[in-house]
Amino acid sequence: MVNFYERSIKERFQGIRTFSRGELYNFYLDYEPDLKASTFGWRVYDLRQKGIIRIVSKGVYTLSSKPQYMPNLSEKGGKIARLFLRKLSGSDYCISETAWLNELSTHQTSFSAIILEIEKDLLESAFFFLKTEIKDLYLQPSEKEMKIYVLEKEEPVIMKPLISRSPIQKKKDKNQTINIPHLEKLLVDIYCERQIYFFYSGAELKNIFNNAFDRYAINISRLQNYAKRRGKAPEIEEFISQELAASI
Template sequence: MHLENYDQIILQVLKFFAEKYWPYWPEDLAVLFSPNQEAFINELITDYASDPKMMRLVFDVIGHAFPERKSDYLRQLLKINHDFEIFRQLNLVKAKFFGSIESLIPWKEQRIQDWKAIEEVFAGLRPSTKFFKHRDFVKKQIDWLKRDIEEEKHPNTRPKVIRADTLPEFTPILTPELKHLYRQIKEQFPFLDFAIWTTRWLNHWVEHLAGKFYTLVEVEGDHEEAHAVFSFLKSKEEYPEVFLDPDAKEIENYLGYTQDTLIVRNLREDAPIVRHLIPIASLEKILVNIFCEPILFAMYQEEELENIYVNVFTNYQLDEQKMIQYAESYNQANEIQQFIYQTHKLINTK
């Protein structure tokens, strides 16, 4: 097959994953690329520099197929598009753990070196003022990892942590509406696994009560299964506002015009689910979702995010390691680990 035709086939595969099949396994995409396709990678970055999902896909491929060129490709992207949000979503440092179970220090030290390599990319970029957020973001990753290493070496420096086993489990109220929604989906798709949760539960922990809410239906499997659930619910008159994995533009322009909005999307890998009367998102998953998706959960950011975390950490059992592990799927394990650390510090000062 001619190389240009093969490149076009790969492009269609990437577009499919970016638009229809999310999340995905980067290793599966990387095997499609060979060493002589570096020019094609250059074209992808040039043509799709403003597309966050395509750029995340491309840099996932780079991390597996062309790791030695990662800094060069990142420099190319930033020269074309300096948008910080796109940069922040890239998986630039591999999160996969290696090392002994006794110590995470070697793994964290390697991550520091990887982040320092990213830091060097900004040296030749102009104007430098456009990359202040980028440099600050990288510096924070390095500082957090250094702090974690020091804490592992000197455990007494850690803030006092509330013993989770002395606190009750979170048991949310399952309203008749939630149960009805679950039964409708289960009767239509009896073999489908999915979980439901609602932002109404967050009203217990915020200072300013929300008046509009999201109910999320998160479906295991591929995009087609989530789309089938979306189409089914969209056909019901009782659900006037239903969206399928809305992007930033849809969230800004269309969500929130009714009191309750239904959002259908795929369930991420390793998403922690608990089963009460119906399968629901665990408290750990909810906390990670609102932290890692600030556009969708804009009403729960800044001070409200602190309020939620402090109230939950003070009053309920939580598995912090499960939160950090799940945050890896957003490439934000370090960030949420730091926020957990800050939450404990806030609790200790009260």
């Protein structure tokens, strides 16, 4: 009977981005009309422990078939990260690459920049310190500076302040553990930072979000919390709910 439920849950919710605890309870009630709420709670716990469902936000679940987002660093990206760790070990940081977005966008771009985020208090001093080591290093360029100077460079490095409590994950690269963003952070940053990601706008921005939600596991609570820290939670929630018809 247990295997029957597990198979039936996968069949019932396959292709649905998220479903509520109530919807899952109603699924069980179709087979067990007298199922107690306490027993249902243990069923949910068991499903999570077995990796059949995972929690997206309070009372909201998704099937656990989608992989976690874990992109690979380019050779230069890895070198920049290791240089930073060697010179400024112990500082909070995060490194990402705009080339990662080609996987999620419809129109591919040959432009590839490395984004190095550092805690705000150290940003300016770190910039001048690293400038002697890194070619084509830019500190918080404006959209105009991006278009005039940065876009013509090959793998430029852009430095900007790291938002406190940013959702960051660890990535192994040549025996070094490197901080890279969770997908939720990357999506919020793309939405918020038009001066850097201006070429991902309109339909392309929608495509990136849509593909991210379709291909990877998204933690809505993590996305919302980071969006709040950036002061953009209502805008991003409206964008997702209206443009992607995703459950927030």
